[in-house]
Amino acid sequence: MAKQQKPRRPKAQPPKGFRDYFGAEVTRRKAMLDAIAHVYHLYGFEALESSAVETVEALGKFLPDVDRPNEGVFAWQEDDSDWVALRYDLTAPLARVYAENRQTLPTPYRRYAMGPVWRNEKPGPGRFRQFYQCDADTVGAASVAADAEICAMLSDVLETVGIARGDYVVRINNRKVLNGALEVAGLAGDDKVAARGIVLRAIDKLDRLGADGVRALLGAGRKDDSGDFTDGAGLSDDQADTIMAFMGAGRETGAETLAALRDVVGDSTVGAEGVAELDQIASLLDAQGYGPDRIIIDPSVVRGLGYYTGPVYEAELTFEITDEKGRPRQFGSVAGGGRYDDLVTRFTGQAVPATGVSIGVDRLLAALAAKGRVADDIQGPVVVTVMDRDRMADYQAIVADLRKAGIRAEVYLGNPKNFGNQLKYADKRGSPAAIIQGSDEAARGVVQVKDLVLGAKLAEEASVEEWKENPSQSEVAIADLVPFLRKLLA
Amino acid sequence: MAKQQKPRRPKAQPPKGFRDYFGAEVTRRKAMLDAIAHVYHLYGFEALESSAVETVEALGKFLPDVDRPNEGVFAWQEDDSDWVALRYDLTAPLARVYAENRQTLPTPYRRYAMGPVWRNEKPGPGRFRQFYQCDADTVGAASVAADAEICAMLSDVLETVGIARGDYVVRINNRKVLNGALEVAGLAGDDKVAARGIVLRAIDKLDRLGADGVRALLGAGRKDDSGDFTDGAGLSDDQADTIMAFMGAGRETGAETLAALRDVVGDSTVGAEGVAELDQIASLLDAQGYGPDRIIIDPSVVRGLGYYTGPVYEAELTFEITDEKGRPRQFGSVAGGGRYDDLVTRFTGQAVPATGVSIGVDRLLAALAAKGRVADDIQGPVVVTVMDRDRMADYQAIVADLRKAGIRAEVYLGNPKNFGNQLKYADKRGSPAAIIQGSDEAARGVVQVKDLVLGAKLAEEASVEEWKENPSQSEVAIADLVPFLRKLLA
Structure with missing residues (x-):
């Protein structure tokens, strides 16, 4: 028999995985967003604020978590028809907005956007389901000058918000070089999609697992400390050597790194194209004075997202912080992006090249706090x-x-x-x-x-x-x- | 037989009732929000950014559309349990946040908040399902000095964003005076809830229907121009006279208006209390130099929301604009609010007095545009x-x-x-x-x-x-x- 329930008071708490921000937390983030917008604007980017809600079909399935492409968004069905969802990033809405307004928007279209995004993921300590992103993208520019510009801008942004030169590095790589290496390793065909996916994710774990761990994942698989076994890509030693050589191609100077990459990609056309693009980006940045103290070519950067098609880049903070167990560790990535030439094509059928970066504002704020570089508490009245x-x-x-x-x-x-x-x-x-x-x-x-x-x-x-x-x-x-x-x- | 559907491209458009904001639209709104936040801050208010998603039970059923208390929000069920929804205003989340953090927040708690809210309403021309609000509330202050302060602040805000003195008026009334009038008219008891609701909504339509129309709605009912009939509250002539006298109690000076209201509420204790509160608010504002050129007592203001318990106020722009049919009309309301002493009680069981205002930022921007008072288009690079x-x-x-x-x-x-x-x-x-x-x-x-x-x-x-x-x-x-x-x- 069902017990009769007493009427009860509503719980005074936000839904699981959501939180509130008070006073100085709000004004500090606002100050950071303002500072970033100032740099974006100086570079010629225009503001865009798209709606927080999108149709599920417009959003597509590009969530970072490649293992669960159908999950991860907050979605509901409209009374009459369509499924709609809260945006999970600012890139998918940009592709929709550009496709919708391409006749009236200038091309190239440089836009910046900032605001909350929502992920329907399992919440955890310090892991929230609503957080801020602050993006800049150039749509309609095929030239890698657009990628170089965004890397330079990213460097300027970090210094503007208070990260000293030397405390960060912007790393650049190119998916085409990776594709060249995969081709050389005999992993190019349509029938090798699954193996390529495992390789990509293995490379992305270099930081965490080290070279030996990645090597194991490229081969038979890897047993972790707890005894759990992860299946590997099943590559032969030769194949794995090629991939490891790609990842390990970083050298003292950009020129040496490029030479090492040329060796890895050998006869691959796409690989050679990728190396040439990296060379061009490096020259452009060099001409503007962005040397290896700020921006470097790093073959170990792959970025998890499946939709990247050319240059990829990320900004990493290189200073050490103390983790929850008191051990020193590097702060890590605070921004990332790359070229995604196919997102707009989904809507229009026409190829529209695009490249852009997303800054994790909340992580960047945490980094500044860890370095003691936030303003003193705001004065009361x-x-x-x-x-x-x-x-x-x-x-x-x-x-x-x-x-x-x-x-x-x-x-x-x-x-x-x-x-x-x-x-x-x-x-x-x-x-x-x-x-x-x-x-x-x-x-x-x-x-x-x-x-x-x-x-x-x-x-x-x-x-x-x-x-x-x-x-x-x-x-x-x-x-x-x-x-x-x-x-x-x- | 079901036809086989071709795979098709996603439509490049936002969901119905949603829109995007480009370039100067974004930066102009941001400039306005910054200006409003500056005034709020100067008055001692602190920023709060609560999560965009709330549990349905925390939000409660306080939508402005009293005819459809169960509808109007975008809601969905979490995988495991709770129903959650996008916030429909910034007041319900404040009540939740204050109830949750009342041990650590200062009391009184003055907070401001700005951001999008979402309403699941039928979209129409110029009527969107996501729009900005910009609120300031004082929680935990029983004194009507808190209401007076917010009215003064509202006046300062309007002038700061570019509405000239004389082009707006802040109108103040008090629900207790209305309750006094209802008591005098014999409409006080628990069995008269429905009639009181009709009376409230009738008064709220004074602008649109005129005194005769309201009078008809207080009595037998009203047939509109299209021949449709709306049932009335069924009041006797005497009863309706009392309500009409309340609404029409506005006089040349505040003192005369208060005297007229005293006449209307007669022996009603709650009515007399309401008049005394209005008197006190007027004195406080007068001492700070906010005269009837900026803030007036106006018995015709009732505000639709059911949860108001004392002073209510709204800001109206008094200049004429040309409507879509080329006819001149007053721009109308851009902000409103009042005292709601019961919203926090829902959570805690303890009475927590509160009062606050919400500014419709998008409407205010439209007003400035109509007056030609927006900045010139922002210069390109x-x-x-x-x-x-x-x-x-x-x-x-x-x-x-x-x-x-x-x-x-x-x-x-x-x-x-x-x-x-x-x-x-x-x-x-x-x-x-x-x-x-x-x-x-x-x-x-x-x-x-x-x-x-x-x-x-x-x-x-x-x-x-x-x-x-x-x-x-x-x-x-x-x-x-x-x-x-x-x-x-x-």
Whole structure:
């Protein structure tokens, strides 16, 4: 028998995997987005804000998680017909928008976009189902000058938001070179799609598994520390050697790396084309002064996404942070992208070349926080306390004057009965100063100003004598309040 | 027999009722949001960005469309359990966030929030299912000083974004006064909920139907121009007179209006309380200099939402625009809000007073556009054209220098074969200038600068002689390019 359920109160919590952002978390992210948009804009990119909801057919199946192409989005069916979903990135919507508006948009179309995206994935610690991306893409430019430009811009963005040169590197590779290596290894045909997929994912795990682990995955397979076995691509030693040579082609200089890659791709036409493109990108960047201290060619970069067709790139932060177990580790990737010449074709049937980058804003914010490079906590408002409940209009007039002078200020609007609560509130808000005016002060046209920053300092350090002098409290004439506070806040 | 369907290309369009925003549309809205946030911040409000997705139980059923309380949201069921939905406003999420974090948040909690909200409504012309709101609320302040503050802030916001004083008015009323009038009219009891609902909706239609139309809806009902009949509340003449007297209590001055309202509510305790609150709000605003040229007491304001419990307010733009049929009409409401003391109680069981305003940012932008008060179109980048495909690195170096000097610039990245297309592109981008450098110019260390703004002017006005002089094109030494362009762009 079903028990009768009591009506209950709704739970005050967001859905699993979602979170809220408060005060400085919001304003810090906004400052970062503004700084990134400034650089994008300087490079000639235009803003685009596409709708958060797309038809499922327009989104297509390009989720990063190649193992679950049918999952990963939040989707629902419209009353009458179509399935729609929340966007999972900003690239699929761009392809739809460009295909829809290609007659009126300029070509090439440089656009930037920023905003939340949603992934219907299993939430975990620090892993949320809504997060920000901040993208820039050039649609309709076949030249790898567009890829080079985006890599240069990515470097500029990182330095603009506070990552010092030397603390990051932008790595570039080219899918065509990988395809050349696969061709040389005899993995080119349509019947080898599955094996190529395993190879791609194996290379992508180099960071985590090391060269030996990848080698095992290219061959028979790999047993991990827990004893679990992952099937390998089943390549012969010769085949695996080719792939390992590709991955390991990185050298001291770009020219040496390119030479090593030329060796790997041998007679492959697509491979040679890829190496030539990398060469061209390197020259373009060199001409603008972006040397290997900022941007390097790195054959180990493959990027997980299946839709890339040419240059791929990612930005990695190279400084060490301490992980949750206290061990030092590199911070890792904060941005990535590449050339995807087929996404618009899905809609139009015409080839439209495109390339672009996506910056993981939340990860970049975390990196700056880890380096102690975020702004100090934002200052709270000056709080005008309420001594006489009947004189609320006077207190409101005081804050009105302060705001007119550009000073952030408010009257305490809670229950004024307990004065201590008013000062506790000011503390909690991070207020720099509290204003106090009783009837005596009002009659004399003055207020008491409590310097809460100095007060907190004195509370920790001051002697009894210093306390008695009470240097953190000053009587100030109403007419002098604005200049007095300006000095205190400076 | 089912026909075999051909595989087809996805349609390149957003779901019905959704749209995209391009370039200046995005940056203008951003500029407005920044300006509003600045005022909110100055008043002591803190940013909050809650998740876009909420559990359906947390959202509750408070949609503005009281006739369809179960509809209007985009909702779906999570794999394992809960129904979740996209937020339909920013108030319901605030109530959830405050209930969840009430131990750690300061009280009163002043917060502002801005972002898209979603309504699952029938789309129509100019009516979209995703739009921006920009809210400020004070939670935990029982004093009507909090309501007065928000009305003052709303007035400041409108003037800050470019609505001149005299072109708007903030109207204030109080649900308690309405409840007093309903009590006097004998409509107070629990058994009169339906009648009260009809009365509320009738008053809300005053703008559209006029006093006679409302009166008909209070009584037997109303036949509209198309012959359709709407049932009325079935009030007696005396009852209807009381409601009409309430609505029509607006007088020349606030004091006279308050006196008229006192007459209407007679012996009703709640009514008298409401009038006293309005009186207090008026005094507080008066003390800060917000007179009836900005904020007035207007008994015809009721606001549709069922959850308001005290003061309600809205901002109306009073200038005329021309509607789609060429007739002049007032622009109307762009913001509204009020006191809702019960929303947090749903979660906690404890009474938590709250009040706040929501600004319809898209409507406000439309109003500014209608008044011709939006910034001119944003200037496009300087476009460096490609004369010699092989010298792409040189062109990239030129734009790199311009960007370093803070000048928005880009190299043309389309197919450079047809030079006319490059200039057409620059026109389409709204570029102020195009840079041209062939091998001859390169050898001499100069570029040609085409002033596209002047060029467009000449194309319309110039004589043959003026054309021949070609004053819109100048040869400039590379070393002088930055100062030359700075002057041209100024």
